[in-house]
Amino acid sequence: MELTNELDLHEIRYTIDGSAPDISSxxxxxxxxxxxxxxxxxxxxxxxxxxxxxxxxxxxTQFSAKCVxxxxxxxxxxxxxxxxxxxxxxxFAIARGDDPNWQGIKKSDLDVTIDLGDVTELSQIGxxxxxxxxxxxxxxxxxxxxxxxxxxxxxxxxxxxxFETVEKRDPIIKRIESDFEKQEVGxxxxxxxxxQKLPEWHIRKGDAWVFVDEVSIK
Numbered sequence: 001m002e003l004t005n006e007l008d009l010h011e012i013r014y015t016i017d018g019s020a021p022d023i024s025s026x027x028x029x030x031x032x033x034x035x036x037x038x039x040x041x042x043x044x045x046x047x048x049x050x051x052x053x054x055x056x057x058x059x060x061t062q063f064s065a066k067c068v069x070x071x072x073x074x075x076x077x078x079x080x081x082x083x084x085x086x087x088x089x090x091x092f093a094i095a096r097g098d099d100p101n102w103q104g105i106k107k108s109d110l111d112v113t114i115d116l117g118d119v120t121e122l123s124q125i126g127x128x129x130x131x132x133x134x135x136x137x138x139x140x141x142x143x144x145x146x147x148x149x150x151x152x153x154x155x156x157x158x159x160x161x162x163f164e165t166v167e168k169r170d171p172i173i174k175r176i177e178s179d180f181e182k183q184e185v186g187x188x189x190x191x192x193x194x195x196q197k198l199p200e201w202h203i204r205k206g207d208a209w210v211f212v213d214e215v216s217i218k
Contacts, residue, residue, distance in 0.1 A: 001032040001059070005044045005052065014042040023048050034059065037218035058126060058216045063088040066117025073111055079104030081213060087112070093128070093213040095171035097136040101214075107207040110141070110192035114215065119150055119186035124218045125158070126177040127190060130211035133202060134169040138209045141192035146178045149187040165199060190215070 003012050012028040013021045018039035028042070042055040069084055081103030082089060093101035125148070131140040146159040159178030166172060195208040 001034070001040075003028050003032070003042055003055070010044050010046045010051070012042055012044055014040060016040055020054070022050075037062070037216070057092050058218070059090055060088065060216045060218060062116070062120055062122075062217055064117050068115045068117065070113045070115070071111070072113075073105060073108035076104045076106050076209075079209075079211070087127075087213065087215045088114070089214075091214070093130070093173075093211075095130070095132070095173050097130070097132050097138055097171075097211070102130055102211040103213060104138070105194065105210045105212075107194060107196050107209075109194045110190065110210050110212050112190050114188040114190070115152070116186050116188070119184045121182050122148070122185040122217050123182040124177060124179050124216075125188060125190075126175060126216040128213045129174045129176065129192065130172065130213070131166065131168075131174070132171040133167065135171075136209070137198060137202075137204050137206060138211045139195045139198065140166060140172065140174055141210055142195055143191075143193045144176055145189075145191045146176070147189040147191075148180075148183075148185045149189075150184045152187045155187070155189055165195075167201065185217075188215070188217075 013025040015021050015025050016038040021041050021043045037060050039058045043050050044052050081101055086103050091101045093099040125146050129140055130138055143162040147155040147157050149155040158180040192210055194210045198208050
């Protein structure tokens with residue numbers, strides 16, 4: 001993994017355990033190599049003072065080439081996010097509707113089943129959703145459910161929650177994380193309920209979109 005900042009100046013310090021970096025954290029000097037899932041927090045420092053926005057991302061290592069995703073409802077080709085492997089390619093979309101890493105579904109729900117290719121022990125599944133009322137028709141989902149299975153036949157829910165509509169005009173990235181007791185998982189089902197129609201108070205009219213990116217597992 002390579003880290004840069006916008007000016008290509010000043011030092012970057014980082015942690016991989018999820019803690020916030022400070023001036024005593026590891027100084028970025030060369031590419032970061034990892035062989036197990038990490039929670040990366042990186043921050044630019046100028047004269048010993050943190051500047052700019054921190055980078056906070058979780059990177060998985062367990063999505064193999066055998067991993068296959070099945071979509072009940074297809075994503076929009078204009079907002080493909082990079083295709084069928086877009087949700088686990090370690091490319092995280094930022095809080096902009098034109099970021100090509102977002103995968104968009106118009107009016108329909110996100111309803112996907114991920115075949116991991118192998119059964120492995122997991123204890124957390126995460127996923128990101130987007131909303132930007134001021135500039136797009138993208139809304140956060142009404143509800144999200146995450147289910148897991150060890151045999152591809154019997155599933156159990158490890159996360160299920162309904163969300164109130166957020167009228168904030170600024171862009172939002174909503175991070176969903178499901179923590180559960182470590183167990184064998186070979187298949188993951190993720191369902192996100194689309195609002196379908198934009199609410200009356202929205203600055204636009206018409207169909208609502210769900211934008212999703214980057215499933216992470218550990």
